[in-house]
Amino acid sequence: MKEIKEKIDQSNNIIIVGHVNPDGDTVGAGLALLLGLEKKYPEKRIDFVLQDDVPKNIAFLKGCDRIKKIEDVINPNYDLAIFVDSATIERVGKVAKLIGDIFKINIDHHISNPKYGDINIVKDISSTSEIMYSILKDLDIEITLEMGEAIYLGLVNDTGNFAHSNVTDKTFLVASELMRIGVNNNKIVNDFFKTKSYERMKVLGKALSEMVFVEEKKLMYFYLSFEALKNLNAIKDDTEGIVEELINYSGSEVSLFLREEESGKIKGSLRSKHNIDVNKIAGIFGGGGHIKAAGFTTELSPEEIIKKVVENL
The missing domain is CATH 3.10.310.30 (Diaminopimelate Epimerase; Chain A, domain 1)
Known part of the structure; x- marks a missing residue:
């Protein structure tokens, strides 16, 4: 974590990217990181860019309107790219064109991830959002309700509402901590699962x-x-x-x-x-x-x- 903090400290223009056809874990982890870094580094330019639109059943998260599409990026002179929930560089689609050969931090939970980053945090756990919770804590960023809701949605998405075998006691501890700061489980689950078109x-x-x-x-x-x-x-x-x-x-x-x-x-x-x-x-x-x-x-x-x-x- 020391190396990640140093790299973020040294960077002025940061891009956060996630995979095409984004799901709740991609959006949740990326959005929590965006909000957290903006809170800690208000002087830096930080963009969260996705190739595809945020799905309707995820767009209720506060801050989703801050997520950019490729065409929204006017001056892509980034000096640090943070990949979330993306098993390969190719998984981010056309957004990869905005990145080039700049320094890459790879945060993911897919076992097939080849660790393509200059720094890799790849863990075989429930979700990238669970990893992101620990990263924000290690960066001494206080998790707000908006960040908590984003992370919680990521947990719910990738665990099938805590029904899959990837759930551990740590997953429940993270969920418990998020509920302690005000995350409403019933609201998140209903908005995510029960708003089908x-x-x-x-x-x-x-x-x-x-x-x-x-x-x-x-x-x-x-x-x-x-x-x-x-x-x-x-x-x-x-x-x-x-x-x-x-x-x-x-x-x-x-x-x-x-x-x-x-x-x-x-x-x-x-x-x-x-x-x-x-x-x-x-x-x-x-x-x-x-x-x-x-x-x-x-x-x-x-x-x-x-x-x-x-x-x-």
Whole structure:
């Protein structure tokens, strides 16, 4: 932490970046860091930049209006980049063009992370937000309610509301400390999980009616074409959570959700219940993540992807 503090002290123009299609952990960790650094270093320029919009069910967090898009950055003369929740540099998408070869701090919790930063804080724990809580404490930054809500949402997002096996006693201790400073668990959970759009419900209905179960592999999968998404008047944000719904079937051990992007590429998400390492399977397609939750993007057809997944289960 001493090296990180020294680097932040020496820098005047800092960019915080997170992965494309941001989720609650990316936004939560990045936003908490943005608010914390602005509080401690009011004289510095600090930007949190994402390629894609903040999802509707996350935008209730105070400070989300401060998150910038690439086109909002007028003078990208940054001297320090802090990556949050991004397993690779490529995961931040087009934002990488704003960074170049400046000093990089890599803060992440994905086991597939190759430690691409000049400084790396990569831990196999519940979420990047849990790591961020400790970092802010180590930087002697008092965590405000707004920072706490952002971190708490990150915990809720990546633990499935504290239901996944990545939850530890430390995770609950962090959550407890955040509630102690005023974070309202009920509000965060309701705003995040229970504000689904009509289109999102239609996507879920399509998934549940068209999902396919491969009994011998205990695999449940669903493919959604870009045309089908458009026909439902839905957007990619409306597909969040589908892979978790697929794994809910009692007979399944692994779930696979494939979504075609406008470019024709396929975005894949994998989940497992017990001892199957989906991080290794995602690696076949150049992706990664965690043992029980991983993802990838590929130019292969849905049929080719499903065939390879089945062969490797």
